[in-house]
Amino acid sequence: MREFMNITKALADENRVRALLALRKGELCVCQITELFGLAPSTISKHLSILFQAGLVESRKEGRWIYYQLPGKNAPVVVREALDWIQKALADNPQVLADNQQLKKILKQDPAELCQRQCKK
Amino acid sequence: MREFMNITKALADENRVRALLALRKGELCVCQITELFGLAPSTISKHLSILFQAGLVESRKEGRWIYYQLPGKNAPVVVREALDWIQKALADNPQVLADNQQLKKILKQDPAELCQRQCKK
DNA sequence: TTTACATTTCGCTGTATGGCGAAATAAAGA
DNA sequence: TCTTTATTTCGCCATACAGCGAAATGTAAA
Incomplete structure (x- = not known):
């Protein structure tokens, strides 16, 4: 039940839902999502962390960048649905x-x- | 979008999710759900109101009782899903x-x- | 090493929300 | 009519949470 509620709570914020839909087009790094929503990087990071905890996104580290993407075929049924x-x-x-x-x-x-522009803000 | 977020926010509370699942067995009046969860009637009423606003339940008045039930076939696709x-x-x-x-x-x-027992509490 | 930089964590603030009890509402019964 | 009673609305309190900026973390470049 805890797991399921993690998902519903993650979906209960409009920005997080928008982020999930944006990720349909492929993986995005934090600063790209930050640019898209016009929120502070720390805010976006927190949202992505909540989505990650719920299993709704996966992450991949490449150098200084961290890319987030939708989970693959191996994701739990409840997540895919x-x-x-x-x-x-x-x-x-x-x-x-x-x-x-x-x-x-x-x-x-x-x-x-x-990213440079984001960080200077 | 507002409509959709009403649904996700309604689902973001464990007691509301439990209530929806309880309603699978058929319609229930407020005091029956109150008995099931052991919460105050006013609390249950508020939860049901939120589910109703989201379109996740329908209600039917019969005398002093108000029965809540899951929506029928005419419910929006997004709700049924x-x-x-x-x-x-x-x-x-x-x-x-x-x-x-x-x-x-x-x-x-x-x-x-x-219901009498509920109201005396 | 140092510096630069993408991201996260932390501390804070304001708002949203779940819970209750009391009062209000509405419908049946005496 | 006047009670009784099932439900809702209201006012309150405590907690949860979204947002920010500053500091911390970890990695690449100089």
């Missing part, structure tokens, strides 16, 4: 579509430059 | 099984007597 559920419910949501557009612009930018 | 999800995830959960046992005992009792 949760992700399918929000995907289906919000695929054509205006906010989510806007995030997708914004994300495209972010992905065109050099991640290194992006 | 949410209910299927938690049902599948927690069908064999110890807490949920214990609730089922307890619920059987409660359903054997006369609702009128049950």
